[in-house]
Structure formats: C-alpha cells, structure tokens
Amino acid sequence: MTSIASETHVIAELRGRVGCITLNRPKALNALSLDMIRSLTQTLQAWKDDDSVLAVAIRGVNKEGPFGSFCAGGDIRFFHQAALAGDEALEAFFTEEYALNHLIHTYPKPYIALMDGIVMGGGMGISQGASLRIITERSKLAMPETNIGLFPDVGGGYFLSRCAGRLGEYLALTGRVLVGREAITAGLADGFIDSSRLPGLWNSLERTPFENGASVERWCASHLNTVAPPAPWPSKEVDRIFGLPDVPQIMTALAATDSDWARETAATLRQRSPLMLHVVLEQIRRARVMGLAEDLRMERDMVHRCFHLCPGADSETVEGIRALAVDKDHAPRWNPARIEDVIPAQVAAFFESPWAADAHPLRHLG
Numbered sequence: 439m440t441s442i443a444s445e446t447h448v449i450a451e452l453r454g455r456v457g458c459i460t461l462n463r464p465k466a467l468n469a470l471s472l473d474m475i476r477s478l479t480q481t482l483q484a485w486k487d488d489d490s491v492l493a494v495a496i497r498g499v500n501k502e503g504p505f506g507s508f509c510a511g512g513d514i515r516f517f518h519q520a521a522l523a524g525d526e527a528l529e530a531f532f533t534e535e536y537a538l539n540h541l542i543h544t545y546p547k548p549y550i551a552l553m554d555g556i557v558m559g560g561g562m563g564i565s566q567g568a569s570l571r572i573i574t575e576r577s578k579l580a581m582p583e584t585n586i587g588l589f590p591d592v593g594g595g596y597f598l599s600r601c602a603g604r605l606g607e608y609l610a611l612t613g614r615v616l617v618g619r620e621a622i623t624a625g626l627a628d629g630f631i632d633s634s635r636l637p638g639l640w641n642s643l644e645r646t647p648f649e650n651g652a653s654v655e656r657w658c659a660s661h662l663n664t665v666a667p668p669a670p671w672p673s674k675e676v677d678r679i680f681g682l683p684d685v686p687q688i689m690t691a692l693a694a695t696d697s698d699w700a701r702e703t704a705a706t707l708r709q710r711s712p713l714m715l716h717v718v719l720e721q722i723r724r725a726r727v728m729g730l731a732e733d734l735r736m737e738r739d740m741v742h743r744c745f746h747l748c749p750g751a752d753s754e755t756v757e758g759i760r761a762l763a764v765d766k767d768h769a770p771r772w773n774p775a776r777i778e779d780v781i782p783a784q785v786a787a788f789f790e791s792p793w794a795a796d797a798h799p800l801r802h803l804g
C-alpha cells in the first residue's frame with residue numbers, strides 16, 4: 439500500500455487494486471481548498487492511466503475519525519478573502535474545480551463516492567458524477583448556495599435540472615437539505631448503507647480480490663439498499679409552483695397555497711438572495727437543455743460575474759459569505775432587498791461570457 443502523510447488534506451492510497459481517497463480536513467468539514475482540488479485532479483489523472491488501479495473510492499473524515507462528513511463545499515472563507523484581496527487564485531480555483539467535476543463525470547473507471555454526513559456544494563460536485571453514489575442515515579445533501587448569494591455551481595445546473603419534474607428548481611432555489619434516503623428519492627444517490635457498515639466496506643476493498651473495475655462496483659452495490667422512500671415533499675405542488683415562469687409568480691403561488699410546506703418554502707425563499715433566486719431559476723432552465731461541458735462553461739461565466747463586478751456593484755456572494763461564515767451574524771444585506779425589485783438586466787448580466795469562445799478557461803472540456 440502506498441500512502442501519503444496523514445497531515446495532508448487529501449490522502450490517496452492504493453488498497454489492493456482500489457485507489458482510495460480520504461478527504462482529511464475535518465476542522466472545516468473537508469471544505470475544498472485549491473491545493474485539495476489540485477491533489478484530487480493529479481491523483482485521478484495518475485490512476486486513470488494506471489492499470490494496477492481498477493476503481494476509485496472516496497470518503498471524508500470528521501473530527502471523531504473516518505467517515506461522518508464528506509465535504510461541505512468549496513472553501514468559502516477563502517472565496518471571501520480572495521475576492522476582497524483581488525487574489526487571482528480565485529479564478530484558478532473555479533476553473534480547476536469545474537474541470538475536476540468534469541473529470542469525475544467522465545472518469546473511465548468506476549468512481550464510488552461514500553457520501554456520509556455533510557455533502558454540500560463542492561461536495562456534490564465531487565460526488566454527483568460518481569458511478570455509484572452511496573449515502574447513509576447521516577447524509578445531508580444540498581446545494582445551499584442561494585443562502586450565500588451564490589448559485590448551485592460545480593455542475594449543479596446539470597444534475598439538478600435532471601431531477602424529476604421541477605424538483606431541480608425547488609432544490610436549487612431553496613437549498614433544501616436531503617436527509618438520508620431522501621437523496622435516493624430525488625435521484626441524487628444510488629443506494630443506502632447504514633453508517634455502521636462503512637468501515638467494513640472500506641476495509642474489504644483491500645482484502646477482496648477483484649477481477650476488474652466492474653466487479654468492484656458490483657461488489658459495493660451488493661451491500662446497498664436501493665429502495666427510494668416516498669417523496670416527503672408534495673411532488674405535484676413542487677411541479678405546479680416551481681414550473682411557473684418567474685420567481686414573483688412562484689412566491690404568489692406559494693402564498694395562495696394553504697399548507698405548511700408552502701408557508702415554510704416561502705419563508706425560506708424570503709431569506710435567500712433575491713437576485714440569485716432570479717439568476718438560479720434561469721440557470722436551471724438553461725441547463726436542462728445543455729450537456730455537462732456546456733453547463734460548466736456557463737457556470738464559469740456566472741461565477742466570474744459573482745466576484746468580478748462593475749465598479750460600484752456589490753457582490754451578493756461576498757456579502758452572503760460574510761454573514762454566514764465570517765461575521766456569522768446571519769443577517770445578509772441583499773441588494774436588491776426584495777424579489778420584486780430585481781430587474782431583468784441584472785439577471786441577464788450573469789449569462790454574458792467575459793471570454794470569447796476560443797479563450798474560455800474551460801474551452802477544452804468536451
């Protein structure tokens with residue numbers, strides 16, 4: 439077994455014929471730094487061409503030990519610091535993270551994600567492209583970006599828009615957390631295993647003689663319960679309301695619906711960035727007819743807009759992160775403050791690319 443020092447935030451080791459990756463930054467719930475993204479990319483590229491590696495498995499650790507947290511997303515404190523300092527590493531971060539997401543979605547060997555605990559934002563980006571997405575009763579999956587004045591990136595437009603009906607719009611706008619097997623119902627996980635059985639599964643990867651990548655995947659899948667429980671959200675209402683043409687109409691329909699779900703959903707949306715609600719609705723609808731690479735290029739344009747604005751314009755994302763993770767006052771000052779005050783030109787600006795097609799940082803993605 440080859441192993442890298444355990445102080446590193448990404449531990450890559452060959453266990454038997456399976457390349458095993460452990461995200462090891464528990465103090466920040468394994469939030470992804472640029473170094474971690476580079477380490478993951480280099481590891482996956484090396485294993486892609488290594489015949490001794492049949493398949494890849496990835497997990498995270500929490501403060502108590504292995505498993506318990508997968509990844510809480512990109513390192514939003516870094517985003518905040520880098521945006522205020524004008525640090526060019528922020529541009530590299532998004533380009534390299536989205537390229538990593540694409541690599542995982544198109545990986546030629548089985549890639550098995552053990553999504554125990556928190557799986558949010560960038561954590562979804564390194565697991566939704568997996569050939570086998572495994573969740574436990576502790577899993578909490580979400581694309582919570584509207585809460586920090588961002589949008590569901592890392593391919594979120596692609597994978598959320600593929601959820602049934604208008605579930606993608608609902609999850610993207612609200613950032614609703616899918617707990618445990620709800621993720622199977624949403625189509626964002628493939629199978630369930632009780633968290634107490636994860637260490638046994640992981641350790642057996644080394645001991646079990648596999649013939650090929652498919653046998654690794656079949657063996658892992660044989661330990662899973664794939665039954666989807668009934669949807670805990672009212673699917674017909676989700677489709678009716680989140681299929682409406684714009685955010686003000688969604689809010690009006692929620693207000694006219696007499697149910698706890700409608701009241702809670704409206705209250706959640708009122709806390710989110712009004713501007714980003716409009717932007718995200720447009721993102722999901724555009725992404726529904728895009729392939730993955732096209733979606734990632736669109737998201738790369740959008741994220742550039744989030745952090746590099748016209749002189750005088752405030753960044754919703756910088757403000758959202760300040761409120762959640764820097765000052766922790768949970769009182770973002772959104773601009774515009776009201777859903778009704780967002781104008782179409784503000785939304786349209788997010789879908790203008792700052793690059794010519796042949797100079798786009800993700801032009802090489804096929």
Ligand SMILES: C/C=C/C(=O)SCCNC(=O)CCNC(=O)[C@H](O)C(C)(C)COP(=O)(O)OP(=O)(O)OC[C@H]1O[C@@H](n2cnc3c(N)ncnc32)[C@H](O)[C@@H]1OP(=O)(O)O
Binds near residue numbers: 535
């Ligand atoms: C291109 C990529 C884009 C993205 O991925 S955008 C990011 C998407 N993800 C998020 O927005 C999630 C942000 N995090 C949270 O909302 C909360 O955390 C959780 C709900 C996940 C967990 O809450 P709780 O159990 O109360 O833990 P805690 O005290 O908030 O977090 C423990 C420590 O982890 C740090 N942390 C959590 N998530 C991130 C992150 N994404 N980037 C950087 N640090 C993070 C916190 O700040 C804190 O640290 P300290 O103990 O020093 O205060």
